Amino acid sequence: MTHDNSDSIIYEAAPQPGCAAAFCGALGHALVSLVRRKRIYIALGLTILPIGILVVAWSLLPSRVIAGDRIFRAFMDNVYVMGLPQLLALLLATMLIAEHIEGRTLSYVLTRPMSRPVWVWGRFTAYAIVSIVLLVSSMLAFSAICLMLPGLDLAVGILTGLPQYIAAACMAVIVYGALLVLLGVLSRRPVVLGVFIMYGWETLAIALPGAMGLLTVTRYVRRLTPEGSMLQNPPMIATRIGDFELATVEVSLVQALVTLVLLSLLCVFAAGLALKYREFSGARATGT
Amino acid sequence: MSAIVTTKNLSKWFGEVIAVNNMSVEIHPGVTGLLGPNGSGKSTFLKMLLGLCVPSRGEVTIFDQMPRNNREVLRRVGYCPETEDMFDALTGFEFIYWLNRQWGMERSVAKKRAFDACERVGMTERMHDRITHYSKGMRQRIKIGQALALPTDLLILDEPMSGLDPNGREEIFALLQSLGAEGLTVIVSSHILYEVERVTDEILMMHQGSLLAHGHVREIRALIDEHPHTIIIECANPRKWIARLTAVPGLIGLELTTTGLTVRTKDPDQCYQQLNDGIIEDGADITAFHCADDNLQAVFDYLVKR
Structure with missing residues (x-):
């Protein structure tokens, strides 16, 4: 700061912060925070759990001859694509922004000259990296153990579907994470709301006939799995008066992928905008 | 000399509760004390200056611009919030370093500024300890440090002496006085007259959201003596x-x-x-x-x- 002769003050402004550096800063800080939190151990435990279950089940079965293909598919589909991503999102993504609102540390961020959307993107990327590393490591380890366990009758050809399962699981982590990050900015109860949406609404809507399933993330994520194409066959409902075909609207692989990518982008973008324009003064965010 | 902060009929209410009522003030370079009992609206007033709160009525300008979501303004403002909460998973040094990085500083600059800030608030020895292991006073120093980490023209400190021991207070008093002497605009809020008196003669007094008095500390003292x-x-x-x-x-x-x-x-x-x-x-x-x-x-x- 300098003074000129007329006693007015000429300010030398601080240099304009760079967006890339701010993104890296938000990413780095979120990575350090995520890795140092206790919940990372829970996330790690969750990703190890399927491997543990497999090994324990294999060691307990007397004949040790199991239909490996079925087990592999069941774990990949129900656990790695439709189970763990939701849990990881609940555990790691929900509080990504919400912890700053609840922990009253948001004022440090909001009073600084950084782009709010860039900050949100940085934190979201950190969540995606941590979750994907955990999930993919577990999937690879699970597949390797499936191959190594004697008696587990696994056809090597089944592993050709592994990249597709991994892609579907990664997409699920991203889309559920984005949804929960948005909820974390908009709601004071993001975990409750997240549980309601993922385990209440999605379960209900997917069971309903017609186009309701299109309003769920599950519908699109399932379509990404190797089994997704099989879902194209309309399920049948057997009743006393006869069998009925459950009418569902079909989604192509490309449609599913585009929908999930767009939904993820929209949610993170909306979270950034909400953070920018929402007033947190009445909330605990700024220590009120 | 032109005012750095100007508010005109500034008001903020939350439902039926009036937090700030019709505040019209001008704050000039130097240290200004914002004085008022707990719940008098000091923090809400400061949050409106920072753009964290949207005024219900009236307007606020800093450097002749609206502060809310205005990066041109915010990059010239340092803020030490009242809240004791910090990023607990980090050390004091990392807290300032990561805030610097998130503000867009390059790694080496962020590191240097974090170190300088820790040194300035006397936390060099303990800066690599986890924040969870800090006393309230140490947290307070780190919070003030992060506000000083950027080259700011306006420093807003919400209850900065809270939790500091007598030595710590003396150091912060000296620091604030030196910042004021440098020509920086500093706004210090407190509910303790003695604290404000130690750092400035210029006082804004608030009570129940309204401006009660604005002026030299002698005038306030005279009121107290009556x-x-x-x-x-x-x-x-x-x-x-x-x-x-x-x-x-x-x-x-x-x-x-x-x-x-x-x-x-x-x-x-x-x-x-x-x-x-x-x-x-x-x-x-x-x-x-x-x-x-x-x-x-x-x-x-x-x-x-x-």
Whole structure:
């Protein structure tokens, strides 16, 4: 700061912060925070759990001859694509922004000259990296153990579907994470709301006939799995008066992928905008 | 000299609660103390200056611009919030370093500025300890450090002395005075007059969301001196002291209590002088004496009731 002769003050402004550096800063800080939190151990435990279950089940079965293909598919589909991503999102993504609102540390961020959307993107990327590393490591380890366990009758050809399962699981982590990050900015109860949406609404809507399933993330994520194409066959409902075909609207692989990518982008973008324009003064965010 | 902060009819209400009511002030370079009891609207006022709160009515400008979501303004402002909460998974140094990085600083610059900030607030020795292991005073220093980590023109400190030990306070007093002497605009909020008096002569006084007084500390002091003081004396023989104290100018009332005597006076200095003289002359049967209402809340109550 300098003074000129007329006693007015000429300010030398601080240099304009760079967006890339701010993104890296938000990413780095979120990575350090995520890795140092206790919940990372829970996330790690969750990703190890399927491997543990497999090994324990294999060691307990007397004949040790199991239909490996079925087990592999069941774990990949129900656990790695439709189970763990939701849990990881609940555990790691929900509080990504919400912890700053609840922990009253948001004022440090909001009073600084950084782009709010860039900050949100940085934190979201950190969540995606941590979750994907955990999930993919577990999937690879699970597949390797499936191959190594004697008696587990696994056809090597089944592993050709592994990249597709991994892609579907990664997409699920991203889309559920984005949804929960948005909820974390908009709601004071993001975990409750997240549980309601993922385990209440999605379960209900997917069971309903017609186009309701299109309003769920599950519908699109399932379509990404190797089994997704099989879902194209309309399920049948057997009743006393006869069998009925459950009418569902079909989604192509490309449609599913585009929908999930767009939904993820929209949610993170909306979270950034909400953070920018929402007033947190009445909330605990700024220590009120 | 043009004002750095200007507010015009600034008001903020949350539902039916009026947090800030019609504040019109101008704040110039130098240190300004924002004084008021807890719940008087100081923090809400500061949050409106920072753009964290949207005014319900009126307007605020900093460097002639609206502050909310204005990066041009915010990059010239440092803020130390009242909240004790910080990123607990980090060390003090990392806290400032990562904030610097998130603000867009390059790694080496962020590191250097974090180190300098820690040094400036006297936290170099403990800066690599986890924040969870810090005392309240240490947290306070790191919070002030992060506000100083950027080259700011306006520094807003919300209750910065809270939790600091006497030595820490003295250091922060000196730091704030030096920042003011450098020509920086500093706004320090506190509910303790003594703290504000130590760092500045310029005071904004708030009560129940409204501006009560704005000016030199002497004017505020004068208001306080007009205020009747209550002095509580604990002694074995209060009747002896009644005789002495009735002669004190400005005495308003005397009351016998179970432990001694309660005196109400407009001239507390004369009363203290009498007590001193009495102790020297007649021996000390007084076990304790203190002023019951020598605090801002009492002054505010008095000013508001007037």
